[in-house]
Amino acid sequence: MTAPARSAAPAPRPPAEPLVRCEGLVRIFKREGVEVVALQGLDLTVARGEVVAIVGASGSGKSTLLSILSALDAPSAGTVRVAGSDLMTMGRADRVRYRRHTVGFLYQQASHNLLPYLTARENVELPMRLAGSSASERSARSAELLEVVGVPEVGDRRVEQLSGGQQQRVALAVALANGPELLLADEPTGELDTRSGDEVFAAIRAANERLGTTVLIVTHDPHVSGQVQRTVGIRDGRTSSEVRRRTAVDEHGAEEVIAEEYAVLDRAGRLQLPAEFTSALHLRDLVRLDLESDHIGVWPAQAGEEPRPEDEGRDPQ
Ligand code: ADP
Ligand code: MG
Numbered sequence: 001m002t003a004p005a006r007s008a009a010p011a012p013r014p015p016a017e018p019l020v021r022c023e024g025l026v027r028i029f030k031r032e033g034v035e036v037v038a039l040q041g042l043d044l045t046v047a048r049g050e051v052v053a054i055v056g057a058s059g060s061g062k063s064t065l066l067s068i069l070s071a072l073d074a075p076s077a078g079t080v081r082v083a084g085s086d087l088m089t090m091g092r093a094d095r096v097r098y099r100r101h102t103v104g105f106l107y108q109q110a111s112h113n114l115l116p117y118l119t120a121r122e123n124v125e126l127p128m129r130l131a132g133s134s135a136s137e138r139s140a141r142s143a144e145l146l147e148v149v150g151v152p153e154v155g156d157r158r159v160e161q162l163s164g165g166q167q168q169r170v171a172l173a174v175a176l177a178n179g180p181e182l183l184l185a186d187e188p189t190g191e192l193d194t195r196s197g198d199e200v201f202a203a204i205r206a207a208n209e210r211l212g213t214t215v216l217i218v219t220h221d222p223h224v225s226g227q228v229q230r231t232v233g234i235r236d237g238r239t240s241s242e243v244r245r246r247t248a249v250d251e252h253g254a255e256e257v258i259a260e261e262y263a264v265l266d267r268a269g270r271l272q273l274p275a276e277f278t279s280a281l282h283l284r285d286l287v288r289l290d291l292e293s294d295h296i297g298v299w300p301a302q303a304g305e306e307p308r309p310e311d312e313g314r315d316p317q
Helices: 062-069 092-102 120-130 135-148 164-175 194-211 275-280
Strands: 020-031 034-046 051-055 077-082 103-106 182-186 214-218 230-235 238-249 255-263 287-291 296-300
Touching: 020 062, 034 062, 034 077, 034 238, 051 194, 062 077, 062 182, 062 214, 092 103, 103 164, 120 135, 120 164, 135 164, 135 194, 164 194, 182 194, 194 214
Parallel strands: 051 214, 051 230, 103 182, 182 214
Antiparallel strands: 020 034, 020 077, 230 238, 238 255, 287 296
């Protein structure tokens, strides 16, 4: 990348070699001659060790993104690299290896990751069997993982005897069985009550902190999105906004979380303003811009500045 050397960027920059880099991702589905553009030029970078939440309305492309990152689906255009692999050009054998070792997947329904008639331990050991681990490796690793996700006592119980929250934590241990660098979770707390959902999220954080797993989690749960360092908003198949949180100590010595809102500026200079911002100031159609020495101001258009009829419907490019 050729970044201009002189500009001192105030926003924190991800390190040079991110674990995940998506650039201009496009995914078009064709069904009965109708095209649905699920992703339209999505950019996303995730550094190693991060926990990033993805939020967005239903249909905005979140699950499509996760399917691509898990190599279940391929993009129509764009570039996507994860842990040194180029997912656009990866062959079939590499895809199997990638799915077995590089990514782990946690679904909304724990049942996607679990066989109900096996014990929790047997479930966690199954992916390791497929990867060829020895019996002693498997038993040490499954015990460790059940402990990390907070259910060390359920190893010998069959999955169908466990509560929903316990099942989802065992499903997480299954996803982590072969030590993936990246965990992809698609609304993993969506079917759980608040308390079980919090336990599952705590288990995901434990995987991040203790095993170093990088986490990308799609969620509607404000408990979850409020607790991660970075929340990326997707709108209409593109990344549109980002909230970064950091803890600071206030004048009384108490820790407080500071959330800062960012918007994604794409290569064409397009910026999507958060809906709360535009609706608060009734911004629409045409806004007035002012370039200052260190920022750009955006104002509602004054009376008389509304788009002229000949401008309406014109493509701004
Ligand atoms: P989200 O997970 O954010 O709710 P999705 O990624 O599931 O959104 O879907 C994005 C868009 O792509 C939606 O309009 C959806 O209907 C469409 N879509 C997703 N998968 C398929 C598919 N296999 N075939 C056709 N359209 C699809
Ligand atoms: Mg979805």
